[in-house]
Each structure stands twice: as structure tokens, then as C-alpha cells.
Amino acid sequence: MFFRQLATHDASLSYFFGCTGHAKAVAVDVVAGDEEWFVDQAAQQNVKITHVIDTHLHADHISGGRTLAARVGAPYCLHEVAVGAVHFDFLPLRDGQVIEAGNVLVKVLHTPGHTPESVCLLVTDKRRSNEPWFVLTGDTLFVGAVGRPDLADHERKMAAQLYESLHAKLLSLPDAIEVYPGHQAGSVCGAGLSGKPSSTIGFERRFNPSLVLGDSGAFVDSLVRDIPERPADMGRILAANTCSA
Numbered sequence: 001m002f003f004r005q006l007a008t009h010d011a012s013l014s015y016f017f018g019c020t021g022h023a024k025a026v027a028v029d030v031v032a033g034d035e036e037w038f039v040d041q042a043a044q045q046n047v048k049i050t051h052v053i054d055t056h057l058h059a060d061h062i063s064g065g066r067t068l069a070a071r072v073g074a075p076y077c078l079h080e081v082a083v084g085a086v087h088f089d090f091l092p093l094r095d096g097q098v099i100e101a102g103n104v105l106v107k108v109l110h111t112p113g114h115t116p117e118s119v120c121l122l123v124t125d126k127r128r129s130n131e132p133w134f135v136l137t138g139d140t141l142f143v144g145a146v147g148r149p150d151l152a153d154h155e156r157k158m159a160a161q162l163y164e165s166l167h168a169k170l171l172s173l174p175d176a177i178e179v180y181p182g183h184q185a186g187s188v189c190g191a192g193l194s195g196k197p198s199s200t201i202g203f204e205r206r207f208n209p210s211l212v213l214g215d216s217g218a219f220v221d222s223l224v225r226d227i228p229e230r231p232a233d234m235g236r237i238l239a240a241n242t243c244s245a
């Protein structure tokens, strides 16, 4: 397989990976303005982009996902919960669904908490093993932090959902699974993010301050105490990411 991580402005991290043998690739969390980079990478790797996925509806930057999807003729994908929140058609993803890109398998994990439609993507390279190798964690789990729970309001309820998602869906994975988050230090999507753009489930399990808190109540209390400023221009950005134009 091939794998690229793109560090963009606003401390966002985008991903492009796939199977060169079967010439299929997946683009994740594309930032508006970066579409050409994905087209160039696809040409370099000689692959076709089969899916363009946003891990959630972003509140801090305008997504380039729909533009790239239209440009390359691929479906734009969000978790199915987003149906009521957006004014355009997309390919709805379900929890547990597996997307095949040649020898690369992408399993959708619905992980609500940062937002209701947040997903993580668990990736397997069948050429190496039938077991998963890494997980793209969007804004659910960062290196050294977790996603902020307040963007959809109801922050205590969302924080409790985030606790469940983290513990049931991510911390149930083996320690060796690599973690590739949606942001690094400098982002307003969480508090206390590391400047290192990847980690492992095992390292975060032991040393992430939000994952070593005892129970859901302590987690919720800690998270809502430490909420950063809302992203500048959040209303305009969310409108752009959910509107039909």
C-alpha cells in the first residue's frame, strides 16, 4: 500500500492512501484548496480515487471533499447520521461497513462525541496481514488529547458519548495499532494536542491525560472544564460545509 499524511494550514491533517496493485485510493479530510495535491498524488501513484471521506462535518475549516469528489468522479462520504444536517446528497457510511480499495480495507467505526456523525477509519493492508494496522481517528482521539465535545451543543451529553466511543471503539483495539489524528498542536478542535502527528493506541492508552481518567463522570467533568475558544468564523464554515452550493 501507499500512505501519505498532509499537514495543512489550521493544524489539520489530511490523508491519502490505497492499493497501487489494484490502482485504488481513498482521500480523507481534504481541506479546501488542497484538491490539486490529491489529484497530483493520484497521478504519481497511478491510482484512481474511489472514495472521498470526511470523518465529520468540520467547524474549523472548509472541506474540499465535495470539490475533489466531483473532480475525480468519486462518491463523497459521511456517516449516515449527517443526513439530517446537510443539504446535499452523499454516500452514507454505516458503523461496521468495510470499504475495499484493492488490498486495502477501510472499516468504518461510528464514534459520536466530538460531533454526532464522527467516524474513525480502521485500515488493514491485506498484503501485510489480515489484522488492522492503523486507525484514522479524525477529531475523536488526538495525540495527547481528545476532541472537544461542545460544537453540537449539549456538551455534557456529547462528552459522555465521546467517553463511550473512545473506550468501546478505540481502546478495545490492540496496543500496536497506529493512530493518525485529524489535527496536531495549534488546532482549536481540542485542548493540549501534541505537535507529533501520530501515535499508537498503546501509548495513548497509557499517557493521554483524557484516557487515564477513571470513569465517564470524571472524564465529562474534566472535558467540559477545559473547552477552548470556539473556532473563529465557525458559523460561516459550518454553513459552507453543510449547504447545497
Ligand SMILES: [Fe+2]
Pocket: 056, 057, 058, 059, 060, 114, 139, 189
Ligand atoms: Fe472537528
